[in-house]
Amino acid sequence: MSDKKVSELSRRGFIKVGAGALAAASMPMFFIKDAWVAKDFRNNPKGAASVKFGFNVPQTGAYADEGADELRAYKLAVKHINGDGDGGMMNTMKPLSLKGNGILGKKLEYVTGDTQTKSDAARGSAKRMIEKDGVLMVTGGSSSGVAIAVQGLCQEMGIIFMAGLTHSNDTTGKDKRRYGFRHFFNAYMSGAALGPVLKKEMGTNRKAYHLTADYTWGWTQEESIKNTTEALGWTTVETVRTPVGAGDFSQYITPVLNSGADVLILNHYGKDMINSLTQAIQFGLKDKMVDGIQFEIVVPLFSRLMAQGAGDAIKGILGTTNWNWSLQDEGSKAFVKSFGQEYGFPPSMAAHTCYVQALLYADACERAGSFYPPEVIKQLEDYDFDGMGNGPTLYRGADHQCFKDVLVVRGNANPSSQFDLLKVEQVVPSAQVTYDPKIFGGELGPYEV
């Protein structure tokens, strides 16, 4: 009705306050900083003595445990980059450009935020970090939905996003972005790593039944695992979607008993996985025999925090994980040691991936000799490194996905401590889980925004 009027009013208001802002000499720093930004890049630290990272993790909600562990790892990373503590993976990372005096001589500081595992809250929190606190890089998160949402925002804003725990194929597949990077593995790699092990353990003539969390991550994982197992010669009896946060899965598990299936695949994560697995075992699925074959349960994405929640139910169950604290390479040992000294218990895989991401970004800035995002991105793309816990790793330039060894694990039957819950069954070499970036589509977008 008043199209023109609206535009005039808002523009006039804009000019009004613009003039007001100029007149007010006592404006806080960030207003003035914003005015500089237009010339070069957003949140350019220029002559400042310190730079800031934004740690955007779930502090409330279903993934708060993961978020708390991620934050611990980030604080440790900041300490190590600034040259405090014992250095952790700074001693094992190869090649390494960081000198232990911050980044490019500037001390590293950080701000934190709560994603609440909601896209809106996460984007709001990330925007606050970028607009108000002037962070150079945003990192964290424990959900693929959040990772994709924040990644999109960071692309618009021209700030690099180093994803935390996100396992969906979409993060570096159809929703990949030039400014987003993922160190964590994905559902496709889980499937590729699990395939041969499943073949060896269970043969080629199995009938699988899927229970899948009804959202993006669940679907991509179901698809990946289904493709892998069907390639082995398995048949898929049925795929059933379950609502997220269902709590009671008995109505979904009862039909499994009479379906003729002899493998149950649980595409669940967090509390859902704890509940569905515990209930499946209560229903006697694990001791069941189908046509003379032992019934099996597979949980494609495993984590130690989940294993702790599921208790005894986890014993003997197969799955994959990105990293486990019991690994014996130099990088993992150094990280577990400094994390243990700081907090008194071993880190989770979420903590590991976040710690590594922070270090990788810092190192890329040091190598680039600048904080200018396009230069930093170019340093990260197609970058080979080692000594960070998963063997030689490639940050692939075509989709910003890390390629490294994937662990196939089994719930430990005789744990020696409350943390010793997962036994590494096999380390699947990265060559076996590497795929063509074109299969998922998507576009990275421009360097300059």
Add this chain to the structure above:
Amino acid sequence: MSKTLLRNDWVVMALFTAAVLSMPLWLAPIGAGYPDLLQKFAIFGLFAIGYNILFGLTGYLSFGHAVFLGVGSYTAVWSFKLLTMNVLPAVLFSVLMGGLFAVIIGYLSLRRSGIYFSILTLAFAQMSYNMAYSVLTPITNGETGLQLAKSDPRVIDALFIEAGEGLPSTDLFGMQMSGYPGFYFCAVLLIIGFFISLRIFRSPFGLKLLAIKSNQTRMLYTGFNTRPYLLTAFVISGMYAGLAGALMAVTDPLAGAERMQWTASGEVVLMTILGGVGTLIGPLLGVGVIKYFENIFSALNVDTLHQIFSFLPDWLENVVVWISSHFVGEGWHLTLGLLFMVIVIFLPGGLMEGFQRIGSALRNLFKRSEAVAAQPSEKE
């Protein structure tokens, strides 16, 4: 300023306009003067103003208003995807869609009143949320949320401009709608929305709504059919919510299902109650408090607390930081909960009641000192 002056609507509007447009200046000292939070103040302000027209005037407590917010957002993003990145069609369609959904849900829910009405709206909201989350994924993109893509058709834009290299951003005839321009766009709409709400409060229609709140049976006896009035109020507030949803997409082109979750519906109820139900400004104050807590308090951590309290002696500083650290960061919900309890128990009328009490206390003080000064006490 005198109270009679405040009774003049134009004075109220002038003050309100000045206060809203100068928000970046007077909110800066408390760390809230950055575009994203300012946009949220304006957007949720609109949402709460609209909600207040229903809840504040008719007393019907809807627990499902987030549906219209979500519908507005989805409509706006689809308008960006299919038609044009210009924000005006998006805003227009979202308001209409919000209104349409409100007609349907309102028509069905308003057959009941009181707690049954609340439960019905809650049921519709939860239903919409679950559908957006899973079944309707082709339209809503499920958990990931609806986002722009480079391959979107954008029919109208395609006629006039060549597509750039990256994703396009929302604009108003060439003016980008992120950052401060986005805030001013929302602020102007907030002022218009506030004006409409003010007119409704002062109109015979508003009076009838108030009559429904105070005694619906009596209203029916006098020969009024209350249903059309209720439905109109419901639809108006639904359109406000649709507008708020559209603005969320305008300032940040993404729409997620969690915008429809019951927590989002509950939030607007909290905002309204916290600020003062049925008052004009109250809901806006509630929005300010809740959004400030969510964005600023949740970001404080032990290090920032040490900086804040560094003027204290070391041992005291540690004690204070230890205590206060439980109320910030992940504890921001706790602080908000305590504040909410205090307000509900001691100030049932919300923050507005608090201000009124302070105001009348000050006036009394003033009067008494005046009376003491001019000995022969006069009563007006």
